[in-house]
Each structure stands twice: as C-alpha cells, then as structure tokens.
Amino acid sequence: MIADVVIRQDEFIMTVSPARKPLIAVSACLLGQKVRYDGRCKPLPLLLQEWSALFDYYPLCPETGMGLGVPRPAVQLMGDIERPRVIGVQDTSLDITEDLYRYARTHVRNLPLLCGAVLKSASPSCGVRQVKLFSADGARMSRSGTGIYAREWMRQYPHLPIQDEQALQDAESRKQFVERVYACCASARD
Helix, strand or coil: CCCCEEEECCEEEECCCHHHCCEEEEEHHHHCCCCCCCCCCCCCHHHHHHHHHCCEEEEECHHHHCCCCCCCCCEEEECCCCCCEEEECCCCCCECHHHHHHHHHHHHHCCCCCCCEEECCCCCCCCCCCEEEECCCCCEEEEEECCHHHHHHHHHCCCCCEEECCHHHCHHHHHHHHHHHHHHHHHHHC
16 A cells, blocks of 8 residues: 655655555556557556556457457547447448447446556547547547547446546646555555
8 A cells, every 4th residue: 555655856656565556457558559440559658667566457458359350440439429429430331339338338347346547548439538529521529529438437437547648647647646546446445
C-alpha cells in the first residue's frame, strides 16, 4: 500500500509493497502489443517503464477480443452521441456496432477484480473522452464521443478510475489517477 506520496517538481514518488500491486486494465496497444487496426502498437513508456513497479497489468483489446483480425478496416463512431454506431471508415457498410456493444457488456462484467484502467485515447472502442463523432454523411459533428467499450466500463463500474494516455501526460492527472487506483484497491480489499 501507499506509504508516502511526495511531490517533486512535476512528478511524485510512491513507495508500495510489490506483493500487493493493484491490477489495472490497459489497452494492449499501449503495452506494445501490435493489435491496432493498422497492425501497429502505441507503446506508452510511462506504463512500460515507470509504472510497472506500481501496478500489475491486465491487457485488453476489445476489437481483437471480439474476434476481429489484425490488421483490420478502420472504424469510427457515427450518429447519435448517446448510442453511436461503429461504422467502417472506408466501407460504411461495415457495421460492428451490435457485436461491439454485446462484447463490451459481457467482457466488462466478467473482468477480474481490477482497480482501474488506462485506455487508448480517441479509439471508437476505448476512447474515454473526446472521440470523434461523425454524422451519417461522414462529416465530423463533434469531438465529444466516448468509445463503446469505455462507455460500458464507466456504466458498470462508475467508481473505478479510468483514464486515457493523453490525460496522463499531465503530472497532476497522473498523481490523481495513481492515488485513486490505490484508494480503490484498498477499499476492495477491506
């Protein structure tokens, strides 16, 4: 558990018991797994180097989890902000909406005991905030969408900390996320 949190310049230092690290879900692409639609990954050094001493990771990728291959056609959110469709970027006849909603409901409900998540920003499945939302004609309506998987996560577990890697660029956001994860983990163990 947390022994001390010290602010030092733009960072903070934590002392933890390595045997009791919290388990957090992380988008697999952020951990260096090549699961993105284009066959690439987006490794986040913060997770791979600095935070590996603080957390154990549960990698996930909703698209590959539901059986889509790598590489695969890119998809985007379209339509209503409250219940967007997930449609192919190049081929609008590709619609994975219902499959992704079904997978999200089932998978999130059956996750192991997690204390938080770091998900891929801007993703139509994992984006926590500011995901591009397009109208039916393909014109961008806003950047206020939420990915389908992230939305289901927040619906089923509203008390668990969830963040995207973009927000973690800010030192204060990182500090708050770590503190919330450890607080959540401590309450789960009580």
